[in-house]
Amino acid sequence: MPNFTLDDTDPTLAFSPAWATQLPSDPDLDHFFDRTYHAAQADGATMTFQFNGFAFALYGSKGPGHAKFQVQFDSTVLTLDAAQPQTAFHQQLFAHAFGNGSESATHLVKLTAVLSGDGIQGRWLDIDYITFASAPDSQWTSSIGTVTSSPPWLTG
Numbered sequence: 001m002p003n004f005t006l007d008d009t010d011p012t013l014a015f016s017p018a019w020a021t022q023l024p025s026d027p028d029l030d031h032f033f034d035r036t037y038h039a040a041q042a043d044g045a046t047m048t049f050q051f052n053g054f055a056f057a058l059y060g061s062k063g064p065g066h067a068k069f070q071v072q073f074d075s076t077v078l079t080l081d082a083a084q085p086q087t088a089f090h091q092q093l094f095a096h097a098f099g100n101g102s103e104s105a106t107h108l109v110k111l112t113a114v115l116s117g118d119g120i121q122g123r124w125l126d127i128d129y130i131t132f133a134s135a136p137d138s139q140w141t142s143s144i145g146t147v148t149s150s151p152p153w154l155t156g
Helices: none
Strands: 003-007 019-021 038-040 046-053 055-062 068-073 074-083 088-095 103-114 129-133
Touching: 003 046, 038 074, 046 055, 046 129, 055 103, 074 088
Parallel strands: none
Antiparallel strands: 003 129, 019 038, 046 103, 055 088, 055 129, 068 074, 068 103
C-alpha cells in the first residue's frame, strides 16, 4: 500500500491567509521536516486537503503554550489539544483510518486553529507535514491539480 508524505509547503495543502511560514532565523528549524512549517496566526485559521486513501495523520510540534485545534474529516469534527508539559517535534497531532484499509476513497480533511476561548492555555499551533495511505489499486488525487510523470527509466 502506497504511503505519501506531504510537507507543509506542498501545493495540495490549502492554508487560509491566517497562517505564516517559518522565519529563516528560527533556531528550531532543524527540528522540522524539510526545515519548514506553517504556524496559525489567528483564531479560526484553516488548512484543508483532499486525498484518495484510507488513512491520514497530521504532524506538528506539541508543548507548553500550544493551542487547541479542530479536525474535520468527512462529517466528523473533533476538538484536540497540542499542549503538553515538554516541547517535542515531529509529533502526531491526529491520525485516523477509514474502514478496514483495503479500499481507498476520497476524503476531505480540515484543520481549524482554536487560539482563543474557554480553557485555552496557549496560542501556538504549527503544521509540519501530513501523511496518508492509499490502497495498492488507487490513484493519488488531490483537490489542487498536480503534474505527474514517470521516471525516465520507466518510459520507453
